[in-house]
Amino acid sequence: MTIALESTGDKNIVDRSRPQRNAGVSQAVRATRERLQFRQPLSHHFAREMMLLHINSLLQGAAAMPLLVLAATGISIYFGESFELIPWSAVTLAAYAILVFLARRASVQNFDPPTTRKWTIRFLGAHLVIGLCWAIFAYQDCATCSGPSFSFYKGVILLVALAASAMATFTLKRAIIASFGPPVIALGLSAYFHGSPYDIGMAAVLGAAFCYFVFVSNRLYVSNLTLLSFQSEKVALIAELEVANAVSDEARRRAEEANLAKSRFLASMSHELRTPLNAILGFSEVMSQEVLGPMPNPTYKDYAADIHRSGEHLLNLINEILDLSRIEAGRYDLSEEALSLVEIAEDCIGMVQLKARSKHIDIRAQVEPSLPLVWVDERAMRQVVLNLLSNAVKFTPQNGIVTVKVGWTAGGGQYLSVVDDGPGIPEEEIPIVLSAFGQGSVAIKSAEQGTGLGLPIVQAILAKHGGQFVLRSKLREGTEAIAILPPRRVLQSIPPIDDDSIYTTKQKKPVFA
DSSP: OEEEEOSOTTTTTOOTTSOOOOHHHHHHHHHHHHHHHHOOOOGGGSHHHHHHHHHHHHHHTTTHHHHHHHHHHHHHHHHHOOOTHHHHHHHHHHHHHHHHHHHHHHHTSOOOHHHHHHHHHHHHHHHHHHHHHHHHHHHOOOSSOOTTHHHHHHHHHHHHHHHHHHHHHTTSTTHHHHHHHHHHHHHHHHHHHHOOHHHHHHHHHHHHHHHHHHHHHHHHHHHHHHHHHHHHHHHHHHHHHHHHHHHHHHHHHHHHHHHHHHHHHHHHHHHHHHHHHHHHHHHHHHHHTTTTSOOSOHHHHHHHHHHHHHHHHHHHHHHHHHHHHHHHTTOOOOOEEEEOHHHHHHHHHHHHHHHHHHTTOEEEEEEOSSOOOEEEEHHHHHHHHHHHHHHHHHHSOTTOEEEEEEEEOTTSOEEEEEEEOSOOOOGGGHHHHHSTTOOOHHHHHHTOOOOSOHHHHHHHHHHHTTOEEEEEEETTTEEEEEEEEOGGGBOOOOOOOOHHHHHHHHHOOOOOO
């Protein structure tokens, strides 16, 4: 099992190697998507919006149908030399004028459900009156016309009027039936009574066109309802997102306030805790070593030694918590200089050697030759190596082996690896171990003292250096912790320059032939 952490400063708190998911948000998004994809919109929910669309369509196209009526009358007079359509034209224009008047009156209304139903009935009545006017036109006959010319003329005018009405009235359900149901019936009756094959043919064409436009109008009506439903859902989602954003901002503000309070608490408590701890450590060490004289009771000497060890553990805990809080707050400044990673590793091995010998653990070093210096913070890198070595020695059993490797990475950087043959870490516990204050089951069962901050501090320090921390572990086979520094931290050596040769070159003068 290998966990490689990205080089970000907040890795010490949240393990991002596994995606974090909000079940509530995912469920809400999934339910909304299903509602948008599969739910049929309800017309009564959007009756007001459809009525407003119909009113707007009538007002914008107010001149279209009257112009068609005037054109039909003018063509009839020009070709048929008949003035019979003039009264029809006046009545039809009056009907369209009433429809536009109703639309203007309705445009200033405040539509609630009862008002919407009332105006729907009014508009359907106005469209029915217009349909009766076109029925009169469809029933007209021309005694002076010969052949199919007049039947063709009526059919074309009615087809154009039907198409225009269908496009203008599809936002009002059943308006196309009220507008052109009567003329279709009238044309059919006219063809039936006159028995002309031309009239029958035109009646059949107009009937088929009427059915087609009714179907198209219904589809457009449903499409508009769906569009309105989508818009409504979008507005609702935007409102929910705004609420969620406000809640998130408030939560972030509270978290920032809590983090600031925590930082202030740690800053004040560090002094308050360290001052008595120094006295506890100093006096307990004096008592345990019997500097001022022998202690008559040896049990008291053991108690003083226990007090000194407990005080050191508490001091280390305070230092680690303060280091982690400084890293979180972005106040962990690096004092960088050119250092040898090999020398740092050797010094740290010497510091843990005493504890390793007490457990008969053999610490071995494997170092690649001729490694250049690296540009790092000495204190921070010593803390990284000491944390990794301390963990390895702590969890390696008696007579075990700990191997420290230092060498090149494939990308030109340098790495330091600490390998032990301890019990290892179960796969499911690696994220816990890598989180702040996290401890695995091995550490809990063995009752090893620790705060669970060693590895989070290591990965945070490496992130500050632009590096990476990799943890490889297999249960009952051991663990390998690798600290990687990027290539830009490696200082490549440059061969020395001969000053005498530079001086000689400057003294030479060009010779011209």
